[in-house]
Amino acid sequence: MDTLALCQHAVQEGEKSGADEIEALWMKKVNTTVKAQLGQVNEAATVFNEGMRIRVITGKAAASIFTYRLDQSSVSDAVKRALKAASASKKDPNWESLPEPGVYPHVTLWDSAMEDIGAETMAEPVTDMLELLPPDVTAYLAGHEVELTYRACANSRGIQHEDKGSLEALFLMALGILADGVTPEFLGLEILRKYDPDPAKVVTPLLDNIEKFKKPEKATSGKSQVIFSPSALEALLYYTLFRAVSGENVVRGKSKLVGKEGQKIASSCLTLHDNGMDPRGACAREMDDEGIPSQDTSIIEEGILQGFIWDHYWAKRAGCSSTGNAYYDWRATEMSLRQSTMIIHPGTFDTKEIMDIKDGYYVLDLQGAHGSNPESGDFSVVCVPAFRIKKGEIAGGVSGVMLSDNIYSLLTKMDAIGSESRVCEYSILPHVRFSGVNVATK
Amino acid sequence: MFSTLERGIVKGERSGAEYVELRAEDTLLTLIGYSDGRVDNLNSKVQTGVACRVLLNGAWGFACGSIDDVEPIVEKACSLAAVASQTRKDKIELAEITPVSEDVKKKFSQPPHEVSFEEKISRLKILHDTIKGYDKRITAISLRHTDSHGFKYILTSEGTRISEETGHVYNYCWVTGKENGTLTAARDGVGSTEQGFEYFEEETAEVIADRVGNRVIMQVEGTNPRNGSFPCVLGPRVVGVLAHEALGHLAEADLTLNSSFNGKLGKKVAADFVTMVDAPVKGTFGASKYDDEGVEMKRVEIIKKGVFTGLLTDREYAHRTGMPTCGSARAESFLFPTLIRMRNTFFEEGDYTPEELFEGIDFGYYCVDYRGGQAQLNSSFQVGIQEAFEITDGEIGNPIKDLAISGLATEALLLIQGAGKELGFEEGYCGKGQTAAVSSGGPHLRIKKGAILFGGRG
Numbered sequence: 001m002d003t004l005a006l007c008q009h010a011v012q013e014g015e016k017s018g019a020d021e022i023e024a025l026w027m028k029k030v031n032t033t034v035k036a037q038l039g040q041v042n043e044a045a046t047v048f049n050e051g052m053r054i055r056v057i058t059g060k061a062a063a064s065i066f067t068y069r070l071d072q073s074s075v076s077d078a079v080k081r082a083l084k085a086a087s088a089s090k091k092d093p094n095w096e097s098l099p100e101p102g103v104y105p106h107v108t109l110w111d112s113a114m115e116d117i118g119a120e121t122m123a124e125p126v127t128d129m130l131e132l133l134p135p136d137v138t139a140y141l142a143g144h145e146v147e148l149t150y151r152a153c154a155n156s157r158g159i160q161h162e163d164k165g166s167l168e169a170l171f172l173m174a175l176g177i178l179a180d181g182v183t184p185e186f187l188g189l190e191i192l193r194k195y196d197p198d199p200a201k202v203v204t205p206l207l208d209n210i211e212k213f214k215k216p217e218k219a220t221s222g223k224s225q226v227i228f229s230p231s232a233l234e235a236l237l238y239y240t241l242f243r244a245v246s247g248e249n250v251v252r253g254k255s256k257l258v259g260k261e262g263q264k265i266a267s268s269c270l271t272l273h274d275n276g277m278d279p280r281g282a283c284a285r286e287m288d289d290e291g292i293p294s295q296d297t298s299i300i301e302e303g304i305l306q307g308f309i310w311d312h313y314w315a316k317r318a319g320c321s322s323t324g325n326a327y328y329d330w331r332a333t334e335m336s337l338r339q340s341t342m343i344i345h346p347g348t349f350d351t352k353e354i355m356d357i358k359d360g361y362y363v364l365d366l367q368g369a370h371g372s373n374p375e376s377g378d379f380s381v382v383c384v385p386a387f388r389i390k391k392g393e394i395a396g397g398v399s400g401v402m403l404s405d406n407i408y409s410l411l412t413k414m415d416a417i418g419s420e421s422r423v424c425e426y427s428i429l430p431h432v433r434f435s436g437v438n439v440a441t442k
Numbered sequence: 443m444f445s446t447l448e449r450g451i452v453k454g455e456r457s458g459a460e461y462v463e464l465r466a467e468d469t470l471l472t473l474i475g476y477s478d479g480r481v482d483n484l485n486s487k488v489q490t491g492v493a494c495r496v497l498l499n500g501a502w503g504f505a506c507g508s509i510d511d512v513e514p515i516v517e518k519a520c521s522l523a524a525v526a527s528q529t530r531k532d533k534i535e536l537a538e539i540t541p542v543s544e545d546v547k548k549k550f551s552q553p554p555h556e557v558s559f560e561e562k563i564s565r566l567k568i569l570h571d572t573i574k575g576y577d578k579r580i581t582a583i584s585l586r587h588t589d590s591h592g593f594k595y596i597l598t599s600e601g602t603r604i605s606e607e608t609g610h611v612y613n614y615c616w617v618t619g620k621e622n623g624t625l626t627a628a629r630d631g632v633g634s635t636e637q638g639f640e641y642f643e644e645e646t647a648e649v650i651a652d653r654v655g656n657r658v659i660m661q662v663e664g665t666n667p668r669n670g671s672f673p674c675v676l677g678p679r680v681v682g683v684l685a686h687e688a689l690g691h692l693a694e695a696d697l698t699l700n701s702s703f704n705g706k707l708g709k710k711v712a713a714d715f716v717t718m719v720d721a722p723v724k725g726t727f728g729a730s731k732y733d734d735e736g737v738e739m740k741r742v743e744i745i746k747k748g749v750f751t752g753l754l755t756d757r758e759y760a761h762r763t764g765m766p767t768c769g770s771a772r773a774e775s776f777l778f779p780t781l782i783r784m785r786n787t788f789f790e791e792g793d794y795t796p797e798e799l800f801e802g803i804d805f806g807y808y809c810v811d812y813r814g815g816q817a818q819l820n821s822s823f824q825v826g827i828q829e830a831f832e833i834t835d836g837e838i839g840n841p842i843k844d845l846a847i848s849g850l851a852t853e854a855l856l857l858i859q860g861a862g863k864e865l866g867f868e869e870g871y872c873g874k875g876q877t878a879a880v881s882s883g884g885p886h887l888r889i890k891k892g893a894i895l896f897g898g899r900g
């Protein structure tokens with residue numbers, strides 16, 4: 001039985017057994033990784049993860065079961081268990097319905113070459129990365145990963161859709177060896193939809209940064225211009241702004257952006273979209289995890305708040321439409337509403353222009369962003385690794401620098417956006433420069 | 443189960459593996475989300491599968507999937523190990539252990555899987571209503587109950603044969619408070635891997651609500667902290683996360699060798715009276731009898747009287763470093779290979795009275811509870827603080843909001859000035875690529891100015 005037919009089997013079983021509504025989401029992930037530690041390849045692994053989530057609604061009460069057993073009989077049994085669980089759950093008077101079919105975007109997320117690539121081929125870029133490292137740089141972890149994702153979704157309101165995607169990641173976590181210790185860890189990462197590993201592209205900028213960090217510079221407390229790398233910016237936004245634009249948090253009064261649609265909340269240079277269809281994004285897909293088509297959702301246009309991201313339930317509660325942001329976390333077994341790929345539209349500043357400041361900091365990564373307060377927007381994060389910039393040039397590495405500010409205040413202090421973007425885990429972001437950021441040092 | 447796994451061992455040995463390790467799992471996991479009076483998630487998962495790790499030609503191969511496919515999974519792991527071995531200059535070797543054969547049982551009074559969904563939802567409703575009633579400034583409440591129960595089976599080509607009953611209960615709260623223009627939040631997480639649903643007879647709705655309610659109201663009423671370095675007193679929950687982040691991670695042998703603590707074994711890294719331990723402490727979160735390599739979990743003194751003395755190891759890194767095995771190889775589930783992880787990490791108690799901890803501090807901070815923490819290989823640590831107070835003239839003063847502390851462990855551990863007499867622990871999850879239940883703790887610690895940088899919006 002093909003996978004969509006298996007989902008439809010679950011739906012039919014639920015309808016026969018008395019479910020008011022039922023949804024089946026089948027997922028298969030095949031992940032192959034070659035890893036190196038201590039300068040040598042040490043492990044190759046293939047993780048095969050396949051299962052089905054069945055969500056049933058009866059009397060406006062919902063429950064779901066995830067099963068790894070995918071023969072028809074086991075799926076039927078899972079439907080019955082989901083029904084039993086739903087009958088034990090609590091009626092939600094705000095429940096309206098599961099979603100209806102939509103028009104799915106055609107997004108090219110599949111590179112058939114990745115289906116045929118084996119660990120043997122994948123090992124070569126890893127050893128190539130290691131060979132590019134000089135003796136005074138050590139790789140804590142290097143790896144090459146190919147992930148194939150297949151999904152199918154059917155529900156009792158007529159949704160029937162399948163999609164698939166392939167993703168390649170080449171990564172290196174390395175640090176420089178100093179006379180009295182080590183530098184912080186530097187991360188090189190390339191995420192690609194089409195198989196094209198380029199070890200030099202990962203290693204070269206990383207070595208350049210480690211070399212520049214080795215010259216120590218002092219940091220000083222006070223207000224300063226700060227340039228965030230794409231990965232540092234993602235770390236901060238993921239735990240603050242991305243939470244604040246969740247429709248659930250808006251409806252529940254947990255976001256400071258409630259009631260601010262149409263108002264200016266950021267510098268005019270900021271345009272932010274949640275785009276589940278951009279094939280560059282690691283989170284791109286044709287549908288979300290309740291079968292709603294992915295879309296391009298405008299969040300902020302030239303500094304003005306346009307709207308929020310929604311799944312079907314919270315959109316109905318707010319009287320609007322889902323933006324295709326339902327997400328099922330198979331590890332936590334939890335359904336939630338979250339961003340797909342957040343994209344800041346690139347600006348006009350090339351690297352030299354964005355660094356062209358008299359005095360400030362360039363932050364490659366952040367420590368502790370997950371400890372930010374998503375409700376208040378306050379954050380205190382350590383910049384590591386980070387550089388001091390003087391007269392438009394990187395002067396050297398800095399340690400023990402903390403940024404203590406508030407995300408809503410920071411958004412208004414954005415004064416330059418880079419012209420080139422990078423693909424991160426949940427976003428596609430350029431370098432962004434802020435002015436007047438609160439810097440703390442000992 | 444073992445007869446199926448034995449077929450996999452035979453397959454691995456015939457494929458040329460030096461070592462074959464099979465780890466099967468059959469676990470029922472439950473998650474119930476309860477937010478603002480609504481059940482927002484009621485999810486159950488039967489997690490069933492097998493992980494195979496083989497050492498072949500001195501490299502690791504790992505594959506996982508359905509238990510019914512154990513032989514092709516072993517074959518796949520062997521072929522992957524053969525690929526990984528091709529460029530190795532030396533062979534990975536394992537520290538010797540004595541294989542054990544044991545059936546380990548839990549002693550739950552109320553096994554989580556035997557408690558009905560209705561009863562679990564009822565507990566959450568009572569907890570929700572109790573938190574809501576704590577203070578009218580509490581405006582949103584998100585609760586998560588998770589539990590599990592199942593069995594794990596480890597069979598190796600060396601003769602280790604362990605079946606272990608597993609399970610846990612965990613309660614997580616995220617509570618939002620609002621007053622005038624202030625919108626803020628606080629969290630609470632508690633759980634047990636040794637008790638079943640009876641755990642909530644101690645961690646009652648009132649106990650949890652008082653704790654998290656107090657934290658969020660302190661955030662609502664608190665003032666912004668000053669930036670800079672000050673003397674401070676850290677409470678057991680923050681001391682625990684400091685133990686975990688500041689040196690705990692860097693004592694994980696796979697990280698130590700790349701960190702600023704490499705080469706420091708036998709050297710002074712902390713004040714003379716400081717002893718820090720990672721151990722399977724009975725009653726704490728994350729402890730079990732054996733790790734996922736089938737090695738018994740043992741106590742490791744990471745720092746003994748100020749000297750760096752111990753590393754957390756798996757069998758590979760025990761052989762590589764010459765340190766003993768200690769049962770620190772843990773995997774989130776059958777979908778993951780093992781990693782070196784902490785279990786329960788804590789500073790040991792000292793002899794300071796409560797008065798001595800605070801006396802003589804003209805201005806500083808008393809940090810009681812944290813929101814999250816992170817470590818770096820150069821020993822930089824950061825801990826977000828969600829409950830803190832000013833110390834003024836040796837007395838605990840005003841509450842502080844949204845504080846964070848950071849520093850370098852290589853400096854901060856040497857500036858610990860004194861430790862209190864009573865230990866406390868906290869429970870949580872560590873995310874080193876995989877999620878692992880851990881606990882950490884210690885006594886109150888007094889730390890000198892210069893050790894820690896405080897950051898906030900003041």
